[in-house]
Amino acid sequence: xxxxxxxxxxxxxxxxxxxxxxxxxxxxxxxxxxxxxxxxxxxxxxxxxxxxxxxxxxxxxxxxxxxxxxxxxxxxxxxxxxxxxxxxxxxxxxxxxxxxxxxxxxxxxxxxxxxxxxxxxxxxxxxxxxxxxxxxxxxxxxxxxxxxxxxxxxxxxxxxxxxxxxxxxxxxxxxxxxxxxxxxxxxxxxxxxxxxxxxxxxxxxxxxxxxxxxxxxxxxxxxxxxxxxxxxxxxxxxxxxxxxxxxxxxxxxxxxxxxxxxxxxxxx
Amino acid sequence: xxxxxxxxxxxxxxxxxxxxxxxxxxxxxxxxxxxxxxxxxxxxxxxxxxxxxxxxxxxxxxxxxxxxxxxxxxxxxxxxxxxxxxxxxxxxxxxxxxxxxxxxxxxxxxxxxxxxxxxxxxxxxxxxxxxxxxxxxxxxxxxxxxxxxxxxxxxxxxxxxxxxxxxxxxxxxxxxxxxxxxxxxxxxxxxxxxxxxxxxxxxxxxxxxxxxxxxxxxxxxxxxxxxxxxxxxxxxxxxxxxxxxxxxxxxxxxxxxxxxxxxxxxxxxxxxxxxxxxxxxxxxxxxxxxxxxxxxxxxxxxxxxxxxxxxxxxxxxxxxxxxxxxxxxxxxxxxxxxxxxxxxxxxxxxxxxxxxxxxxxxxxxxxxxxxxxxxxxxxxxxxxxxxxxxxxxxxxxxxxxxxxxxxxxxxxxxxxxxxxxxxxxxxxxxxxxxxxxxx
Numbered sequence: 001x002x003x004x005x006x007x008x009x010x011x012x013x014x015x016x017x018x019x020x021x022x023x024x025x026x027x028x029x030x031x032x033x034x035x036x037x038x039x040x041x042x043x044x045x046x047x048x049x050x051x052x053x054x055x056x057x058x059x060x061x062x063x064x065x066x067x068x069x070x071x072x073x074x075x076x077x078x079x080x081x082x083x084x085x086x087x088x089x090x091x092x093x094x095x096x097x098x099x100x101x102x103x104x105x106x107x108x109x110x111x112x113x114x115x116x117x118x119x120x121x122x123x124x125x126x127x128x129x130x131x132x133x134x135x136x137x138x139x140x141x142x143x144x145x146x147x148x149x150x151x152x153x154x155x156x157x158x159x160x161x162x163x164x165x166x167x168x169x170x171x172x173x174x175x176x177x178x179x180x181x182x183x184x185x186x187x188x189x190x191x192x193x194x195x196x197x198x199x200x201x202x203x204x205x206x207x208x209x210x211x212x213x214x215x216x217x218x219x220x221x222x223x224x225x226x227x228x229x230x231x232x233x234x235x236x237x238x239x240x241x242x243x244x245x246x247x248x249x250x251x252x253x254x255x256x257x258x259x260x261x262x263x264x265x266x267x268x
Numbered sequence: 269x270x271x272x273x274x275x276x277x278x279x280x281x282x283x284x285x286x287x288x289x290x291x292x293x294x295x296x297x298x299x300x301x302x303x304x305x306x307x308x309x310x311x312x313x314x315x316x317x318x319x320x321x322x323x324x325x326x327x328x329x330x331x332x333x334x335x336x337x338x339x340x341x342x343x344x345x346x347x348x349x350x351x352x353x354x355x356x357x358x359x360x361x362x363x364x365x366x367x368x369x370x371x372x373x374x375x376x377x378x379x380x381x382x383x384x385x386x387x388x389x390x391x392x393x394x395x396x397x398x399x400x401x402x403x404x405x406x407x408x409x410x411x412x413x414x415x416x417x418x419x420x421x422x423x424x425x426x427x428x429x430x431x432x433x434x435x436x437x438x439x440x441x442x443x444x445x446x447x448x449x450x451x452x453x454x455x456x457x458x459x460x461x462x463x464x465x466x467x468x469x470x471x472x473x474x475x476x477x478x479x480x481x482x483x484x485x486x487x488x489x490x491x492x493x494x495x496x497x498x499x500x501x502x503x504x505x506x507x508x509x510x511x512x513x514x515x516x517x518x519x520x521x522x523x524x525x526x527x528x529x530x531x532x533x534x535x536x537x538x539x540x541x542x543x544x545x546x547x548x549x550x551x552x553x554x555x556x557x558x559x560x561x562x563x564x565x566x567x568x569x570x571x572x573x574x575x576x577x578x579x580x581x582x583x584x585x586x587x588x589x590x591x592x593x594x595x596x597x598x599x600x601x602x603x604x605x606x607x608x609x610x611x612x613x614x615x616x617x618x619x620x621x622x623x624x625x626x627x628x629x630x631x632x633x634x635x636x637x638x639x640x641x642x643x644x645x646x647x648x649x650x651x652x653x654x655x656x657x658x659x660x661x662x663x664x665x666x667x668x669x670x671x672x673x674x675x676x677x678x679x680x681x682x683x684x685x686x687x688x689x690x691x692x693x694x695x696x697x698x699x700x701x702x703x704x705x706x707x
Contacts, residue, residue: 057444060447060448061447061448062444062447062448078450081448081449081450082449082450084448084449085448085449086444086445086448086449088442088444088445092442092444093441093442094307094441097307097440097441097498098307098492098495098496098497098498098501099437099441099496099497099498100496100497103437103498104441107437107438107441107442107445110434110435110438110446110449110451111449111450113434115432115435116431116432116434117434118434119434143496145496159445163449
């Protein structure tokens with residue numbers, strides 16, 4: 001992958017301010033604030049329904065927050081789109097769609113192509129390299145419906161690699177992947193980190209969190225804890241994130257879920 | 269009829285030339301655009317929009333008192349858009365599901381259109397004759413200026429699809445990803461919806477509002493059977509649309525009272541049926557042949573295995589086995605056994621001895637093949653009992669089916685895991701792999 005300059009001044013890759021998101025007037029993320037460190041592997045963990053996927057979707061602009069905003073290298077998202085790559089959960093697309101594995105990976109290059117512009121030879125080369133990296137080069141011409149779940153996951157990863165971005169958001173990239181490809185994927189994530197890229201991974205397996213990642217974000221509607229693995233991935237914090245929702249905040253949130261949730265925004 | 273046929277296809281009548289050019293363009297663009305509607309699972313939305321443009325057309329006529337194609341186009345596009353907005357609004361702001369909302373919009377708008385059409389017809393305006401062609405289409409009644417406008421519109425749709433193929437592909441396959449990398453998703457969706465409305469409008473006169481959606485849906489559905497490539501799918505769908513348009517127009521020319529739309533749809537449906545049954549790789553016939561081939565293979569392998577079992581029990585490799593002996597060992601329909609043996613004889617796996625007794629013997633090649641199947645059967649039984657701890661009396665049926673599908677790679681893996689075993693759970697010997705046979 002081309003080694004272009006990643007850090008723009010000293011702004012953090014992602015800043016999130018006062019982010020609150022709700023679905024149908026029910027809050028799913030509550031007042032989230034954080035700055036991501038540069039060139040780290042960051043895990044986002046929390047129980048089901050904690051808002052992990054929602055958080056990364058809101059940062060990428062796929063969901064409109066009720067309030068708050070996020071910045072990418074200190075700039076509004078719209079100016080920085082190309083710097084962000086997304087590895088969605090594989091259930092989000094129709095795998096019977098008539099495209100080949102190579103077609104899908106090549107879509108990663110579309111970020112750099114203008115309207116009407118066809119992919120160039122360089123784009124195709126980068127797509128091939130990305131496929132090689134995830135060990136799927138032999139599958140380039142296969143129709144995507146012929147892949148196993150783990151292979152589909154790796155195709156999405158290759159697409160993001162082909163995009164050559166600075167920040168990677170991955171929604172459970174290890175889901176449905178066997179042990180040996182899992183090691184392989186981890187290797188790729190570390191490679192991305194060593195190239196100075198920032199990788200944010202929604203992760204569900206608590207067993208592997210501390211072995212795989214540098215930083216961890218514990219989420220459960222609110223930001224429970226965020227920091228380097230050693231100091232943050234503690235029994236106490238896990239208890240807070242996964243334990244019963246018995247504190248006052250969760251009670252209030254429960255109440256507001258029953259009532260209509262209204263939040264005033266736009267006042268400084 | 270044949271005279272009509274030559275008249276039509278020699279294109280001597282300028283009117284025929286116009287109509288044909290217009291409908292072919294329509295068929296091509298509707299077919300190609302329909303692929304995106306079908307792949308994005310918006311086929312029904314297309315149907316609702318097609319019905320919903322009728323009041324727009326009628327309103328344009330009531331206001332202008334004339335059938336000016338440009339005004340009709342405007343009325344149609346405006347109402348197509350209104351219907352899309354209403355469907356979206358209902359789903360967004362209520363608990364009504366999207367199919368209910370589509371159904372409501374389709375019928376309410378269409379009902380309104382029919383009311384307006386009836387009003388126009390009773391108003392005594394002389395210009396209104398032929399307005400009812402908008403229901404089922406009448407290609408022959410199209411005037412050159414209609415064809416020019418609607419043909420141009422279709423051509424524009426085609427040009428946009430070709431130019432924006434890459435963008436349309438990504439947005440249809442994975443809209444979230446498209447948005448993340450900075451595609452203006454809202455504008456793209458607006459564009460696709462506009463293309464849909466415009467294409468439906470272009471089909472007003474030739475196909476009619478009632479069946480226009482079929483010209484979007486059926487060619488795409490047919491094309492999917494022929495290919496796994498979106499590009500090829502678009503081309504095939506366009507061709508299916510074009511061919512349907514030609515046959516519909518011809519029928520309309522041959523019998524001017526006959527509505528064009530239904531005939532186009534019938535032709536498209538015919539092409540769909542052909543695709544459904546006969547498309548290579550994905551068609552039903554191919555699937556059926558494949559299933560039958562597999563069944564034949566299983567039958568032949570079972571016969572080989574039975575002959576081997578007979579040899580195993582008396583240790584005699586040269587003894588001729590009669591049909592009765594084989595049937596005693598393995599129950600099957602006699603006719604099936606005979607045809608299976610004939611096929612094995614032809615491929616040199618068994619030898620047929622006609623004499624007394626009349627029967628069959630495994631050839632060396634046949635014996636090797638039989639050993640392979642028996643080996644897979646017994647390896648699988650052993651694997652199930654040893655590794656998955658399934659009781660020995662429960663594994664036979666499973667092995668009966670697995671022996672026919674295990675690949676050489678899996679066989680090698682089984683041998684490795686089980687450490688080249690000698691015997692199966694029932695203490696039967698597992699035949700070894702023999703290279704080059706034992707000649």
